[in-house]
Amino acid sequence: MVENTMEALLQDGFAKKMANQYLGNLERERKSNAEAQFIDPELLEWAHANGFYGETAVALQLNEQNKNDYLSDYDYCRVWPLNDWERFWINDKLTFAYLFAGTEFEKYIPESYYYVDQTRILPLINSHMDKSLDGFIALLKEKGEFACKPCNGGWGMGFNKLSYLDGTFYVGNKEATEDEVRDFVTANRNYLYTEFFHPAEEFAQINPVIHTLRILMLNEDGVSPTTVASYFRFAVSDDSGISKNDDSKSNFNLPREPGLRLFNVPFDPKTGNYGASTGKHSILLSYNDGRKDVDTHPDSGTYVDGRIENWAELEEMLKQMAIRVAPVEWLGYDLCMTDKGPKLMEINSHSGCTYLQMFTPYRTHEVLAPYFEKRLAAIDALGEDAIKARNGIPR
Template sequence: MGKLKFLLARIAGLNWKQMFQKIDEVHEKSGRSKLFIFFDMVWCGLRYQAGYMDYWLFEMYDLNAAQRKTVLTRGINNGFIKAYNDPAYMPEIENKLKFAHNFSEFLHRDWLDYSTASDAELNAFIEKHPVFMVKPVDGQCGRGIEKLDVRELSEPVREYLNGAGKVLLEECVVQHRDLMALHPCSVNTCRVISFTHGKKTRVVAAYLRIGNGKYVDNFNNGGMVVPIEEDRGEIIYPALDKSGHLYDVHPLTGVPIKGFKIPLWDEVIALVERAGQVVPQVGVVGWDVCVTDNGPLLIEGNDYPGHDIYQLPPHRTNGIGVLPKFQKAMSECLEAN
């Protein structure tokens, strides 16, 4: 019933023009007939809850049935969110101000709610941190984030920020020297996906986001992404950007990406497992973690983590997706409770 509801909902909101564009692209890349691709897309929707974007992005046309069963598709991911993330508690993670309050012990940096800050509080923050980050409270994918140096402003800071909407001001974090060498312009964060049920939290998957000339590292904002081996914090694949370019070494710094090891990885895992217990009613969370010389800290949490970035075709071995990892972690947590 769940699969049928997902398929019907997808059909109702289907962008037919975009779907046929993707069919054309798959046809050009694979050489298969457009009619075959159309019906194969429909089959994948019925069998694997995969939308046409999943079919295209994960190159499901090149996967056999056994491999397709391992792909975490949009429909399956939505099902996990619906089953394990209580909507009443999701704002505790999604809203950046609530997140800062709830997870203050994991932030290890100063922050200020601009909407309620007095002039004295703002002046004290600026005096201590003349360069700071400005983040929209409800922003996503790095959109709207600004690194502000008040010494370069030609107007009073209040006047400047009053047009920014509801924002959070944060002390800039300084990443670990190894990550700084990789790309110094941005804070290169680890996205760590966890599953929590009751008193048990398990890390499911992880990947490193790397900037490429900008001060944000998001894949959708010009950055690169590459999976991290959860058991040891090592990178074994080349990084990928949204244009499809692969990088064995960083194009700006020349630092090798393949073989790179995330520093203090055991501490990252421990941090996420502790953070998962703060709001256990939200079971599936994507944590953005910055590793510093003094240890890891949380940047933010995502109560609706995407399913695409950590199982892209160049980052799969033998065509195997991440669904088995989710199933294993969920089984361990559910059995422990």
């Protein structure tokens, strides 16, 4: 049982930043559930008392018998940050792009076109170095599509798409004037504009919105990275009217209301197999109807079963990339298989653990279980001054 107060969390070694996030998520769930119930109230109360979000309890089908198989949200937030200050290299999408530019990894990285800070429009490495808004518009016409996203953030929040086709501009796949595109750019600060990805045909048949292949890699000693967990995420329609085919939206939405659905697919990093060929079912998760094992995508009806033929090469690339950024030991890679080949969208420094644990419970895993036991024990052993220092970690 945990005590969900700021004072208790700080005494237990939380950084105040993460304590605020954790308590904020608990409050968001309580508020959302009070307005439109989508989690059983007794389950929600039980989950919070045991250190889990209600959403996690539904996703993992938690109960008293199996809860110890899973790392709790409380403990995962408590051990933040798993990476030292070098986490900034990957937390910021602009730094991430420049970190690998000009290297053998560049072909896997999305092209970077523009960054808009608080006062300027800055052309990036894959632009024509025209610093004007006119230059931005000209490059959009040339490329046809830009992915738009906050330079640092998570959960797909703020993602959008700008495009130009046959003389017409679009913002979020809705027809727009050139002035409206210009207004979008000037209104959205700290935004990065990059190459827009479309899934390869094999994956477009499942869903035309770009998917995410999350690969969690641990590289504790800096020289021997190991893949420890993985899964595929595909977009799926929900009951709130979000289109199943709108590629201007992220393939993930935070569960905030009834009707939301998520579609997660098992992936075996030992073989490159995904879906039914792994011997596991895909999971359709609804915060109305609970969790269901399925083998077909609920919108397209496509049977989800296949293999990434060049997986061994891709995994080796990820391992070499991990060695290049050796001080970063906890890496959540977000890959996608595009019509231009495999691409790496970003690397996360503190990947969410709920959906990975659907297929890989951390507390029973031969590598992750001892890793987190060691991490948590180290916090337990800290003195008062060291605890206060952890409380003050800003970002």
